Amino acid sequence: MKSFLKIVLFCVLVFxxxxxxxxxxxxxxxxxxxxxxxxxxxxxxxxxxxxxxxDKIFNGKGTCTLCHNNVGKRAPMLDGAAExxxxxxxxxxxxxxxxxxxxxxxxxxxxESMKEPSAFVVATFGSDGxxxxxxxxxxxxxxxxxxxxxxxxxxxxxxxxxVEVTVKIPVGAPPSxxxxxxxxxxxxxxxxxxxxxxxxxxxxxxxxxxxxxxxDLTHIGKSKNEAYLRRGILDPExxxxxxxxxxxxxxxxxxxxxxAKMTGSxxxxxxxxxxxxK
Amino acid sequence: MSxxxxxxxxxxxTLLLSVLFAGGFSFTSIPVFAKIANAEEAVKSxxxxxxxxxEGEKKAEYPPAPKLTAADYPQIGGFNPRVLVWxxxxxxxxxxxxxxxxxxxxxxxxxxxxxxxxxxxDDMAYEFIKVxxxxxxxxxxMGGLLTFTLLVFYPDLFKYMSSLFSRSMLAYAFLxxxxxxxxxxxxxxxxxxxxxxxxxxxxxxxxxxNFVGTVLMLLANAWVTFSMSPNGVDPAxxxxxxxxxxxxxxxxxxxxxxxxxxxxxxxGGSIIGAYAAYKFLSSSLKEEKAHYDWMGxxxxxxxxxxxxxxxxxxxxxxAEIYAYSQQMxxxxxxxxxxxxxxxxxxxxxxxxxxxxxxxxCGMGRSEGSIRYTKYxxxxxxxxxxxxxxxxxxHTLVLxxxxxxxxxxxxxxxxxxxxxxxxxxxAVNIMIILTFxxxxxxxxxxxxxxxxxxxxxxxxxxxxxxxxxxxxxWLGVYHGYFTNTAYKVAASIxxxxxxxxxxxxxxxxxxxxxxxxxxxxxxxxxxIPDRSQYALFTLxxxxxxxxxxxxxxxxxxxxHWHVNSIMRDNSLQAYTPTIGYAAQIVTTAAVIFMAIVxxxxxxxxISAKKSAAH
Numbered sequence: 001m002k003s004f005l006k007i008v009l010f011c012v013l014v015f016x017x018x019x020x021x022x023x024x025x026x027x028x029x030x031x032x033x034x035x036x037x038x039x040x041x042x043x044x045x046x047x048x049x050x051x052x053x054x055d056k057i058f059n060g061k062g063t064c065t066l067c068h069n070n071v072g073k074r075a076p077m078l079d080g081a082a083e084x085x086x087x088x089x090x091x092x093x094x095x096x097x098x099x100x101x102x103x104x105x106x107x108x109x110x111x112e113s114m115k116e117p118s119a120f121v122v123a124t125f126g127s128d129g130x131x132x133x134x135x136x137x138x139x140x141x142x143x144x145x146x147x148x149x150x151x152x153x154x155x156x157x158x159x160x161x162x163v164e165v166t167v168k169i170p171v172g173a174p175p176s177x178x179x180x181x182x183x184x185x186x187x188x189x190x191x192x193x194x195x196x197x198x199x200x201x202x203x204x205x206x207x208x209x210x211x212x213x214x215x216d217l218t219h220i221g222k223s224k225n226e227a228y229l230r231r232g233i234l235d236p237e238x239x240x241x242x243x244x245x246x247x248x249x250x251x252x253x254x255x256x257x258x259x260a261k262m263t264g265s266x267x268x269x270x271x272x273x274x275x276x277x278k
Numbered sequence: 279m280s281x282x283x284x285x286x287x288x289x290x291x292t293l294l295l296s297v298l299f300a301g302g303f304s305f306t307s308i309p310v311f312a313k314i315a316n317a318e319e320a321v322k323s324x325x326x327x328x329x330x331x332x333e334g335e336k337k338a339e340y341p342p343a344p345k346l347t348a349a350d351y352p353q354i355g356g357f358n359p360r361v362l363v364w365x366x367x368x369x370x371x372x373x374x375x376x377x378x379x380x381x382x383x384x385x386x387x388x389x390x391x392x393x394x395x396x397x398x399x400d401d402m403a404y405e406f407i408k409v410x411x412x413x414x415x416x417x418x419x420m421g422g423l424l425t426f427t428l429l430v431f432y433p434d435l436f437k438y439m440s441s442l443f444s445r446s447m448l449a450y451a452f453l454x455x456x457x458x459x460x461x462x463x464x465x466x467x468x469x470x471x472x473x474x475x476x477x478x479x480x481x482x483x484x485x486x487x488n489f490v491g492t493v494l495m496l497l498a499n500a501w502v503t504f505s506m507s508p509n510g511v512d513p514a515x516x517x518x519x520x521x522x523x524x525x526x527x528x529x530x531x532x533x534x535x536x537x538x539x540x541x542x543x544x545x546g547g548s549i550i551g552a553y554a555a556y557k558f559l560s561s562s563l564k565e566e567k568a569h570y571d572w573m574g575x576x577x578x579x580x581x582x583x584x585x586x587x588x589x590x591x592x593x594x595x596x597a598e599i600y601a602y603s604q605q606m607x608x609x610x611x612x613x614x615x616x617x618x619x620x621x622x623x624x625x626x627x628x629x630x631x632x633x634x635x636x637x638x639c640g641m642g643r644s645e646g647s648i649r650y651t652k653y654x655x656x657x658x659x660x661x662x663x664x665x666x667x668x669x670x671x672h673t674l675v676l677x678x679x680x681x682x683x684x685x686x687x688x689x690x691x692x693x694x695x696x697x698x699x700x701x702x703x704a705v706n707i708m709i710i711l712t713f714x715x716x717x718x719x720x721x722x723x724x725x726x727x728x729x730x731x732x733x734x735x736x737x738x739x740x741x742x743x744x745x746x747x748x749x750x751w752l753g754v755y756h757g758y759f760t761n762t763a764y765k766v767a768a769s770i771x772x773x774x775x776x777x778x779x780x781x782x783x784x785x786x787x788x789x790x791x792x793x794x795x796x797x798x799x800x801x802x803x804x805i806p807d808r809s810q811y812a813l814f815t816l817x818x819x820x821x822x823x824x825x826x827x828x829x830x831x832x833x834x835x836x837h838w839h840v841n842s843i844m845r846d847n848s849l850q851a852y853t854p855t856i857g858y859a860a861q862i863v864t865t866a867a868v869i870f871m872a873i874v875x876x877x878x879x880x881x882x883i884s885a886k887k888s889a890a891h
Contacts (some may be wrong), residue, residue: 003556003559004556004560006559006592007555007559007814008875010814011814011818011871012809012868014814014815014818014819015818015822015864015867015868017623018624018625018819018822018860018864019404019860019861019863021621021624022621022826022856022857022859022860022861023857023861024857026617026620026621026856027617028855028856028857029614029616029617029855029856029878031614031836031852031853031855032614033852034836034837034846034851034852035837063605066605066608066609067605067608069576074604074608075604084871096689110882127601134600134601134604135604136605140514140842141513141514141840141841141842142836142841142842143605203535
């Protein structure tokens with residue numbers, strides 16, 4: 001019996017060591033939650049917001065940075081220095097004898113490379129003699145980007161490369177890859193739903209959203225009162241904030257029609273949420 | 279035993295009925311019959327159709343994968359369905375791995391006993407299979423429970439999967455009966471089928487048992503790998519395309535098959551080793567201690583035989599995951615699960631150190647081992663060094679201040695040790711050194727009598743040194759001074775170097791120690807008690823490691839029941855953290871170990887009763 005208890009104790013200690021190390025010895029990386037279908041109000045979006053949406057998809061739902069990063073070097077950089085940026089390289093690749101696609105413009109090339117990645121494989125990044133790309137078609141499978149989302153990423157990449165943004169904001173595009181006719185949105189019931197419904201996270205860091213174009217609203221309640229925040233939503237041009245990430249905020253970036261679009265309860269929910277964001 | 283037999287029959291019936299009724303069973307729901315029926319229809323209709331039309335019709339024959347909402351997942355009581363299914367599936371897998379592995383090496387040991395006419399091998403093989411008998415019943419119970427929980431909590435997923443795998447699930451149910459029958463005949467007929475031709479019959483039954491068991495595992499593996507790398511279905515809708523073989527023969531099926539066969543052998547050896555260690559520590563009689571020491575040693579050899587090639591099989595599986603989907607591969611190794619491989623390094627380090635420690639302790643059985651004990655400290659230091667390289671992370675989690683102070687997320691000197699070429703180098707050297715420990719153990723009690731013994735030893739030393747040098751050179755040069763493609767390619771010659779060492783040493787040893795003199799009789803039982811805890815560490819670490827790697831294998835699908843085909847929209851679709859997964863794995867492992875101890879206790883009672891009679 002003594003041996004038996006010693007064995008049990010030993011096994012428990014070994015298990016304890018493993019579970020302890022797994023919980024306290026290594027960092028607890030919380031994987032991103034499953035992506036949700038966002039309702040895109042494309043008709044009321046400015047180009048800056050559309051580019052910001054592309055940035056968000058590029059670094060989030062699109063999972064582009066999983067491979068297109070400087071760490072693993074498993075795929076060419078797309079949004080890095082000018083010589084690496086795909087929007088700058090596209091004209092050269094269209095003339096490359098290895099190019100097998102049908103695109104004629106850089107914009108078409110980037111779109112094609114997202115849907116048919118093997119049309120042109122950057123040297124050393126493919127298999128079968130650089131004829132086959134390991135990249136999936138981003139509009140299908142687990143990524144499942146909509147046409148509008150693909151366009152937003154193209155706009156982001158063109159903007160990042162410093163070339164002219166040629167892509168147009170789609171009008172009347174289906175809200176997601178799942179398709180379906182857009183019905184009038186039901187009133188939001190929680191502040192999080194308001195944020196999602198009006199796409200605040202495309203520009204602002206707020207709640208779980210990581211927008212990086214407008215001011216960070218994570219702790220806005222610390223420095224701004226209720227009246228300021230309400231005015232900021234209803235009349236954003238009344239006072240332009242100074243603390244946009246990386247640069248001063250520009251006039252005209254924030255849509256001025258939220259007063260017409262939000263219901264009274266949605267506006268109040270959002271204001272109270274921001275006031276409490278300390 | 280009758281209690282378990284009755285339970286097993288009930289479980290078999292449940293499993294069979296579950297499979298049959300899950301998809302609203304009718305013969306035309308089985309694809310082969312549906313195909314025949316459709317073919318007959320096609321013959322009746324006039325004219326020929328183009329390939330495109332045929333393809334379109336084929337797609338229309340089968341429904342798409344269901345698109346679920348959270349409401350489609352039944353909520354029963356306060357159960358967390360994912361945790362429940364996770365624990366039950368893990369328990370089923372552990373027991374299944376054990377009961378599938380044991381007959382493989384029992385057959386081999388029985389055959390060795392027959393060839394050498396050494397009754398001890400036959401007795402030990404019988405004792406091994408006896409331990410697995412009660413575990414077999416529990417495997418069946420867990421299998422039934424898993425089917426039941428899937429049906430209750432994930433009915434649409436089960437229905438979709440059973441619509442694709444209807445024939446193989448049916449075959450699985452029948453094969454389960456065949457396996458039960460062959461196992462019972464093999465076990466209960468052991469003493470009846472002794473000697474001469476009867477022994478051949480017994481071995482043949484053992485072969486049938488292993489064949490059926492392996493096919494069972496391959497079928498179940500296909501269900502698992504289909505969910506990772508679906509094949510044979512329309513990639514856009516998930517609709518079945520008509521060939522069940524295509525669904526089974528999906529991209530990751532064979533890599534997983536190989537990995538599981540090897541891992542099962544190593545795992546089965548480790549569990550039997552723990553059983554022998556338990557018996558060794560509980561025995562007070564010298565003869566009993568000698569017997570269980572020998573049994574523990576044999577089990578450890580089996581575990582090592584599986585453990586040495588296991589990293590290569592794991593590497594192939596991972597490479598194939600990358601080849602199938604780079605996105606999935608990077609999620610596995612460079613994304614959310616990257617830190618899990620540091621945890622894995624700790625576990626594999628524990629496995630290798632346990633195995634080696636046990637071998638070093640075992641050298642005390644022979645007076646001749648004194649010639650080699652001076653090398654042990656160097657081997658131990660080198661293995662710990664390899665373990666530390668494997669343990670070194672690539673990127674560090676740092677605060678902004680730390681990041682600035684360090685100049686980046688990588689440590690200047692230790693950062694390069696975090697990438698795969700360094701880890702491949704470390705694991706190959708660790709395997710070679712473990713094999714060296716095994717080689718020293720084997721020759722500890724022998725004195726070679728051939729004239730070229732000194733030259734033979736020198737050649738072996740040169741092979742070991744050359745291979746280690748080659749592995750380090752390949753790792754450093756190709757890992758740090760060439761581009762990404764060669765980093766991966768260099769791992770193959772590294773593995774080949776390791777295999778050359780193992781094969782060449784075994785060949786030279788077999789020739790060099792032919793007719794060798796023994797230093798003295800091997801003193802079985804003369805081993806410190808602490809060595810037996812190395813066997814427990816082996817079993818416990820293996821169990822935990824399997825649970826952890828099961829989490830990551832399943833987790834890389836992220837929020838998909840079937841990758842890119844059928845989305846998981848349940849409330850538990852998010853990927854849990856490693857810490858949370860570790861808690862679930864530990865809970866399951868404690869339940870498993872408690873049941874294993876119960877099984878050991880049962881076989882003890884049975885042995886005592888037999889002895890009393």
